[in-house]
Amino acid sequence: MRPTNVPTTHVLLDLDGTISDSEPGIGRSLAHAFTECGYDPPDDETVRAMIGPPFEVSFPKHGIAVDDIERVIKAYRVRYDSIGLFENELYDGVVEMMDDLRDAGHTISLATAKPQEIAIRITEHFGLTDYFARQVGSSDVIGSGRRTKGEVITHALSRLGVSPHDRIALNHVIMVGDRDHDVEGAHLNALECVGVSWGFGSHEELSGAGAAAIVDHPRDVAAAVAATYRSHES
Structure with a gap:
């Protein structure tokens, strides 16, 4: 005791x-969000770099305009919150x-x-x-x-x-x-x-x-x- x-x-x-x-679901959801918002989808290395810190910290380092951060996050969540979170092992x-x-x-x-x-x-x-x-x-x-x-x-x-x-x-x-x-x-x-x-x-x-x-x-x-x-x- x-x-x-x-x-x-x-x-x-x-x-x-x-x-x-969680990389598969995050990566696919980021690709969806970036494309939806007019950005080139991130490659695998970029996805891995963005996993962990808040997106408002990592997005500007990878080409997302500061004024666009909330829009891209919202597009990300549309896919991730319903599908991407379960693409995970x-x-x-x-x-x-x-x-x-x-x-x-x-x-x-x-x-x-x-x-x-x-x-x-x-x-x-x-x-x-x-x-x-x-x-x-x-x-x-x-x-x-x-x-x-x-x-x-x-x-x-x-x-x-x-x-x-x-x-x-x-x-x-x-x-x-x-x-x-x-x-x-x-x-x-x-x-x-x-x-x-x-x-x-x-x-x-x-x-x-x-x-x-x-x-x-x-x-x-x-x-x-x-x-x-x-x-x-x-």
Whole structure:
């Protein structure tokens, strides 16, 4: 039994590129939106680069005029919200990873920059709902204050009752994600992040952002989480 004075270890899991391979549905929906709005559809490399951060951050880097961002997002959602979200597969070993984390006594929550309603539909589709204490995603309103990964993590901590001023409790919250914005969002909230290499980011991207550890297979996540939070107690 866990001593009453030891904080729960919370694991915040990213969705796209960490739990599931969402590239097919996102790519097809982006191609639909770009074409519908008069832009050349993005190639595979561009699609992968845009998965993760909010579209209002990534679109201008790939030729979308700032004044056109909301129009392209709306066209994207027409297809993605009905079809694209299901063009998606769990990575091999992810269910076992979540079992390992749960069996280790950790509390698992979802923390994704994907709109929260869509994220919940995806986890329900995969039968993962019961693993999560909380499911936190972004607001679907640009400028709402919950769009970036850092803002999503801040909201997740609030939902979990973890004070941003409690250093001991924060040392027991670990983000797990595949992109630099997962690491950066964790750091903005004074958390460590375990990077995963099977998603859309590279070892170089994750290490450059300051990931505490990088793992290459879901079976290695639980051990990396344990090593990361225990390092604060040594």
